[in-house]
Amino acid sequence: MKQDASKKVIVIGAGISGLLVSQLLRGKGLDVTLLGPVDTRHQTLCTWRKKRELSPYAAHRIGSWDCWDFALEGQVIRQQATSYRYEAISGLSLKTELEKELSSDSGIIRDKSLALSISAGAKSYEVETESKSLRADLVFDSRPPKFCEGTMVQQFYGIAVAGESSKGNEVPLLMEFKKDDRVGDALLFLYALPLGHGQFLAEATLFGNQPVSASSLESIATEWAQEKIQGYDENQAPLFNESGILPMGPVEPLSDATPIGIASGSARMSSGYSLTGLEKQIADCRQNVSLDRLSMNPYSRKSLWMDKLFLRVLSRDPGIGKQIFSSMGCELDGDTFARFMTDQFSLGDALRVVGAMPKKPFLRALFQS
Numbered sequence: 001m002k003q004d005a006s007k008k009v010i011v012i013g014a015g016i017s018g019l020l021v022s023q024l025l026r027g028k029g030l031d032v033t034l035l036g037p038v039d040t041r042h043q044t045l046c047t048w049r050k051k052r053e054l055s056p057y058a059a060h061r062i063g064s065w066d067c068w069d070f071a072l073e074g075q076v077i078r079q080q081a082t083s084y085r086y087e088a089i090s091g092l093s094l095k096t097e098l099e100k101e102l103s104s105d106s107g108i109i110r111d112k113s114l115a116l117s118i119s120a121g122a123k124s125y126e127v128e129t130e131s132k133s134l135r136a137d138l139v140f141d142s143r144p145p146k147f148c149e150g151t152m153v154q155q156f157y158g159i160a161v162a163g164e165s166s167k168g169n170e171v172p173l174l175m176e177f178k179k180d181d182r183v184g185d186a187l188l189f190l191y192a193l194p195l196g197h198g199q200f201l202a203e204a205t206l207f208g209n210q211p212v213s214a215s216s217l218e219s220i221a222t223e224w225a226q227e228k229i230q231g232y233d234e235n236q237a238p239l240f241n242e243s244g245i246l247p248m249g250p251v252e253p254l255s256d257a258t259p260i261g262i263a264s265g266s267a268r269m270s271s272g273y274s275l276t277g278l279e280k281q282i283a284d285c286r287q288n289v290s291l292d293r294l295s296m297n298p299y300s301r302k303s304l305w306m307d308k309l310f311l312r313v314l315s316r317d318p319g320i321g322k323q324i325f326s327s328m329g330c331e332l333d334g335d336t337f338a339r340f341m342t343d344q345f346s347l348g349d350a351l352r353v354v355g356a357m358p359k360k361p362f363l364r365a366l367f368q369s
Helices: 016-027 091-103 214-228 275-286 291-295 301-316 318-331 334-341 347-356 359-367
Strands: 008-012 031-035 044-050 061-065 067-072 075-080 084-090 108-111 115-120 125-129 133-136 138-141 152-162 173-178 187-196 199-208 240-248
Touching: 008 016, 008 125, 008 133, 016 031, 016 091, 016 138, 016 275, 031 133, 044 091, 044 275, 061 187, 067 318, 075 318, 075 334, 084 091, 084 334, 091 108, 115 138, 125 138, 152 187, 152 214, 152 301, 173 214, 173 318, 187 214, 187 318, 199 214, 199 240, 199 318, 214 240, 301 318, 301 347, 301 359, 318 347, 334 347
Parallel strands: 008 031, 008 138, 031 108, 067 173
Antiparallel strands: 044 084, 061 084, 067 075, 115 125, 125 133, 152 199, 152 240, 173 187, 187 199
16 A cells, blocks of 8 residues: 655664665555665564465575474474474564665665664654764664563574584574573573585574673584584684574663664564564564554464563463473474464464463462552
8 A cells, every 4th residue: 555655764773674664665655764774684584374375585595394393301302283384584684685685776765874763753753863863753773672671681692503413403493402601590491493415503592681791602502513413523614603692571672763673573582583573573564554553463362472471470480380391392283383382363263272381380370569
């Protein structure tokens, strides 16, 4: 649906959310100034899709699987899905394509300056960059938000390494839990993704009340790769690395502009998966006149309620996360798990998820503030 083409729009931040929103705004007939340096970070984005659903990112797909593993107390539990697939895409490949598309569009002004400040007036915004002052009717801000007090963190550090394909590492490993003094009492697990051609992403992830040093997670990921990936040469530099800290709870946008991406709730609080949420926001905005719809949390009330309860339990005892996710891995089938993770679950699915949870900590969290 076309917008008033006379409106001036600024998008701040050229990560995946900023690029996708810029593309959307151009589709609505608006001229856009996209601010921010080119984002050359490696990012691996994953989600579950129905098998009959066409992926909008097929050209950037790393792999797609109808099963995935949990490693629990030395035992590997494989969840098999009949209707869903787990898809991994290269965020860097997607960003490169979007940059190329937008840079060749005469309706895009591609300014690689940093936004230093944003001032909201009665009817417009003023954005100060390193070299100039810009005015716009609409501003979308995709910069990472501030975490509110008490918000838990999901922190990760991944290394891509060369090794040898073998039985057991041909599908994604979603969680292998570990105890390690370097992360204190946080919930720590390893995540592994086959990248094809004998390459693997090994990622150390924690859920906790505060972050730890990135070097600690890097060491944990490297040690796991040395132990688990055949043919990995520890003396060889990683093919690439990726890292980040995601909010598991409320955030505060950096400005009064319309937040997009993580700042607008695209990341699922209980898991950190954000691609599904961002896709929902983009699709919703594409079908509606009001661009303010981008700022709405894309997840259902039932998901938000369950996530908040889960986080209340986890904040009191991060270690119990091992029991929670282990139960979900053992007791849910692949399709139920995929529907729950993508906010497409039914009441029956919700009851199955609840039935898999340890009862006492959740009842305690439910009835205590």
